[in-house]
Amino acid sequence: MRSELTEKQRRILDFIVECISDQGMPPTLREIAQHFGMRSVRSVQTHLEALERKGAIRRLIGKSRGIEVIGQARRRERGIPVVGQIAAGRPIPAVEDVQEVLNLDVWFGRDERPFALRVQGDSMIEAGILNGDLVIVQPQSMVQPGEIVVAIKENEATVKFFMMKENQPWLVPANARYRSMPLGEGQIVGRVVGVVRRVKHSLHNLQEILHRRETDGQARSAQ
Amino acid sequence: MRSELTEKQRRILDFIVECISDQGMPPTLREIAQHFGMRSVRSVQTHLEALERKGAIRRLIGKSRGIEVIGQARRRERGIPVVGQIAAGRPIPAVEDVQEVLNLDVWFGRDERPFALRVQGDSMIEAGILNGDLVIVQPQSMVQPGEIVVAIKENEATVKFFMMKENQPWLVPANARYRSMPLGEGQIVGRVVGVVRRVKHSLHNLQEILHRRETDGQARSAQ
């Protein structure tokens, strides 16, 4: 759909999105004309008509700044495009096809008020949850076995797998160096629906992995 | 600052924020008047003047819909609160102290146009990047050893650790079952600055971890 757009039309659409993003509202026709050095509103008109015809925007008739960008890049002004393919040989990674726009609000249904919790420790490392990660928690008291949950036990919040053992609820870490424990008096706070991590640069991670591999290799050759 | 606002002024400010959030642009004076059943724009004028005087908004003179909401609650309409402590014994997990508001845009400086890429395979599993995860990629051609990078090699995008070996760039997986490979003709697309995962519910993960632990335990007792 967006591929049908002309270069000019695409640039105008980008400008509209940029305006919404930067100054909080769509531009007027004249602001668009001015930005592109056009001396006539008519030019902008035809472009907007084309954009509307191609389904890229919707226009609120009569309203000032009545331009609404349709599609994924809709109202949430900023998002990170999720690409399906990136092509080699392009100057800057050319976004081949934008599959969706990454946005936390949309991802984790914002309606039910989730919250984020910073993970301390490596008890869930085998589930891909590292020390320092943020887990997105959906508050709920009922959870299913196999779900990753946040529970409060002895006044401390912990992230663990949830499972039933002998009809009793248990909290199971994803790290062989930790032990499972019964939920007991603890209470389920919610279910982990997402993980967000900001990757920090440190040689440490790589070195640790290489080291582990070496020792692993030695162990194998020793056997 | 907001506490100085009148009830009416606060409601008008809320309406403005709501408009920006819902229809993507601030309201006109008349839209505000209509919403509150006022029959004169003048009333809205005085309210906006008061709001501006009290520092809640800024006005772009002459511009239609030229209202800009100032302050934290500005344009980032929605975010997920990151909590430091959640308390036991509260009806709904009481957010004790909100440390920050999770927002992808803020987290991964949006200015430099990062994009997201869905990871296929488990070659980075030891770095906590699982199959299906989204990695946030900051486009750049120069990277440091130890950084997780996205590279294109043989027309395929891969996520790997980057390192120098014998003065040559190498791509190193975080999974002992995969092999390192020289970058060779491949090219660096960018650096992984973040990981975002939507946790799917499946017993599989837990079962796999429990199974691994069992076999691990047997191996230990065998030694």
Add this chain to the structure above:
DNA sequence: AAGTATAGCATACAAATATACGGTTGTCAA
């Protein structure tokens, strides 16, 4: 050759919109 889409120009006009000036009615503190 005719039609259609793109990309411009210029101009006119009506509707939308912000702004300005003046007035009324309360409340509250000095």
Add this chain to the structure above:
DNA sequence: TTGACAACCGTATATTTGTATGCTATACTT
């Protein structure tokens, strides 16, 4: 009482803005 607000109404005016017409030129398709 006076003064300073808050919260309204009404009206007038200038500006902004969307919409409507008409024109030129190029490229492409049928």
